[in-house]
Amino acid sequence: MAAMHRNEQxxxxxxxxxxxxDLETYLGFLTDDFVMHxxxxxxxxxxxxxxxxxxxxxxxxxxxxxxxxxxxxxxxLANDDHAVGLxxxxxxxxxxxxDLRRVHVWxxxxxxxSELWIQPGDQYAFDAYWG
Numbered sequence: 001m002a003a004m005h006r007n008e009q010x011x012x013x014x015x016x017x018x019x020x021x022d023l024e025t026y027l028g029f030l031t032d033d034f035v036m037h038x039x040x041x042x043x044x045x046x047x048x049x050x051x052x053x054x055x056x057x058x059x060x061x062x063x064x065x066x067x068x069x070x071x072x073x074x075x076x077l078a079n080d081d082h083a084v085g086l087x088x089x090x091x092x093x094x095x096x097x098x099d100l101r102r103v104h105v106w107x108x109x110x111x112x113x114s115e116l117w118i119q120p121g122d123q124y125a126f127d128a129y130w131g
Contacts, residue, residue, distance in 0.1 A: 007078035007108050011085060014113060015073050023058060027051045031114040038118045042130035064130060068092040069100075082107055091129065098129050 004012075010029065017025035036048040036057070043064070048057050061069050074086040085104035090097050100120070107115035120126035 005078040006111070007080070007083045008076045010108065010111065010113070011076050011078065011083040011106060012073065015071070015076075015085065018058075019071065023055060027055060029113050030054060031109060031112045034114060034116075036116040036118065040120065040123055040127045040130075042127040044130045045127075065091040078108075080108075093129060098125065100126060100129060102126070 014026055014029040017023075017029070030051055032051065034050060034054060036054060038045045038048075044057070044060065048054055069091040070089065072088040074088050076086070077084045083106045085106070087102050087104055089100040089102060091100060092098070099122070102121055103119040105117040105119065106113050
């Protein structure tokens with residue numbers, strides 16, 4: 001089996017910290033000028049710039065999902081400049097589980113996560129869930 005690319009290791013460590021709820025460690029993997037792009041028409045769509053906006057975004061997700069939002073990493077693909085996370089995601093709404101899987105496309109600069117484009121698997125379901 002081939003050795004894991006350093007950017008795959010980086011992203012898996014970041015996802016692991018996020019999954020444990022260790023937001024301080026997770027945010028430590030981001031550059032100071034980090035930018036996240038979320039498409040769509042929900043309350044969450046738009047651009048988030050910097051660690052403070054990212055931290056607020058994570059709080060908003062927790063609040064809007066009433067603490068039920070969860071992710072699981074299906075796979076990570078990486079090269080010297082980018083990493084792609086194939087993400088299984090779900091949350092509860094009205095006593096049912098909503099499938100919110102997505103693809104994360106990350107730009108990596110100087111061994112740090114510098115930019116993220118989120119691509120929902122089902123944009124309509126994503127927008128409907130997040131309002």
